[in-house]
Amino acid sequence: MDIVLGIRTKDSVIIATSKAFTRGISILKDSDDKTRTLNDYNVLAFTGESGDTTQFAEYIQANIQLFNMRENTEMNSKAIASFIRQELAKSIRSRKPFQVQTILGGMNKGEEPFLSMIDYLGTRVDMPYVAHGYAAFYTMSLLDHHYTKDDTLDDGLKLLVMCNDELNKRMPIDFKGLNVKVVDKDGVRAIDFDEFTAAYKASL
Amino acid sequence: MLLGTMAGGAADCQFWETWLGTQCRLHELRNHERISVSAASKMLSNLVYQYKGMGLSMGTMICGVTPKEGPTIYYVDSDGTRLKGDLFCVGSGQTFAYGVLDSNYKWDMSVEDALYLGKRSILAAAHRDAYSGGSINLFHVTEQGWVYHGNHDVGPLFWEIKQQEGSFNNVEA
Numbered sequence: 001m002d003i004v005l006g007i008r009t010k011d012s013v014i015i016a017t018s019k020a021f022t023r024g025i026s027i028l029k030d031s032d033d034k035t036r037t038l039n040d041y042n043v044l045a046f047t048g049e050s051g052d053t054t055q056f057a058e059y060i061q062a063n064i065q066l067f068n069m070r071e072n073t074e075m076n077s078k079a080i081a082s083f084i085r086q087e088l089a090k091s092i093r094s095r096k097p098f099q100v101q102t103i104l105g106g107m108n109k110g111e112e113p114f115l116s117m118i119d120y121l122g123t124r125v126d127m128p129y130v131a132h133g134y135a136a137f138y139t140m141s142l143l144d145h146h147y148t149k150d151d152t153l154d155d156g157l158k159l160l161v162m163c164n165d166e167l168n169k170r171m172p173i174d175f176k177g178l179n180v181k182v183v184d185k186d187g188v189r190a191i192d193f194d195e196f197t198a199a200y201k202a203s204l
Numbered sequence: 205m206l207l208g209t210m211a212g213g214a215a216d217c218q219f220w221e222t223w224l225g226t227q228c229r230l231h232e233l234r235n236h237e238r239i240s241v242s243a244a245s246k247m248l249s250n251l252v253y254q255y256k257g258m259g260l261s262m263g264t265m266i267c268g269v270t271p272k273e274g275p276t277i278y279y280v281d282s283d284g285t286r287l288k289g290d291l292f293c294v295g296s297g298q299t300f301a302y303g304v305l306d307s308n309y310k311w312d313m314s315v316e317d318a319l320y321l322g323k324r325s326i327l328a329a330a331h332r333d334a335y336s337g338g339s340i341n342l343f344h345v346t347e348q349g350w351v352y353h354g355n356h357d358v359g360p361l362f363w364e365i366k367q368q369e370g371s372f373n374n375v376e377a
Contacts, residue, residue, distance in 0.1 A: 021287060023281075023285070025299060026293070026298055026299060026302060028279060028287060028289070028292060029287050029289050032287070049283070050281075050283050050284060050285045051249075051253055051256055051283045051284020051285055052256075052284065054284070054285075054286065055250075055253055055284060096256070096257060
């Protein structure tokens with residue numbers, strides 16, 4: 001599991017995850033989706049120990065959907081982040097901890113866009129842009145330099161193109177491209193990032 | 205009817221895939237409906253996940269054709285990974301098989317060509333990987349179930365293919 005990053009803009013949250021699923025010396029799949037949609041306005045991206053990742057993410061997904069059914073309302077992003085954090089905090093001191101790093105992106109109705117990263121220890125931090133693993137080493141400095149609070153979704157995607165270019169240029173592995181999800185006032189949707197990149201580069 | 209492949213620990217695969225067969229039959233009896241490949245593969249992956257860290261060694265592919273899913277393959281391994289895909293090679297010789305498979309595979313190839321390619325890929329692995337070989341069992345999975353296409357001993361098969369195809373030129377006849 002490799003690239004997992006998120007960018008929060010003025011009106012949306014962008015989550016990007018690598019498409020390659022590698023086991024040992026083989027890339028078993030080049031269209032892997034390292035996210036789960038928790039509810040209409042929240043998406044969870046994950047990376048870490050194989051098996052633990054999907055099991056944990058689906059456990060969280062089931063719990064968020066249960067809340068929805070019981071309370072007849074969707075859980076908001078901050079509450080979801082708190083819930084995930086506590087589950088990971090309980091997990092770290094259990095017999096077999098979940099070795100999972102997560103990024104939660106969401107934008108509930110009437111609320112500001114929300115982006116948070118929670119690691120396997122239960123450390124939660126809410127930030128304008130986040131990344132786990134080696135991706136962070138290459139992208140954080142780029143985002144520190146170019147990110148502004150007034151970025152729109154389009155600006156955010158252009159930042160992501162910059163990040164993708166840098167990762168392709170310097171990372172010693174082929175991660176088979178990025179799966180990009182956007183959360184905005186219309187909910188969670190996947191976007192064709194290759195198409196966006198091509199169109200953006202052609203316009204330069 | 206579903207088919208499961210076994211790589212890794214023979215006992216683990218055999219035992220738990222037999223168990224899986226039992227659970228699938230129970231599903232049919234309880235629900236009056238054939239189990240989906242997705243559900244069957246998830247039963248196995250959830251089971252092995254419970255034993256994670258305790259030493260199970262399994263690399264399997266759960267294959268089947270159902271009306272609601274069409275032809276489907278799920279890769280399931282003992283660290284709890286479950287992946288849907290069109291093409292997988294599993295085991296110590298997987299990389300060798302990938303080489304032959306990837307270079308000749310087409311989504312719309314005929315069943316006859318696919319059977320040959322599958323056999324040829326395993327032969328490639330059997331030749332190069334010290335821990336692969338013996339014989340090849342070929343199966344074609346349809347909606348009605350699996351169709352067995354024989355057991356092929358690698359010993360004579362290698363020389364047949366070498367002559368027929370004109371390949372393996374690094375080996376003296």
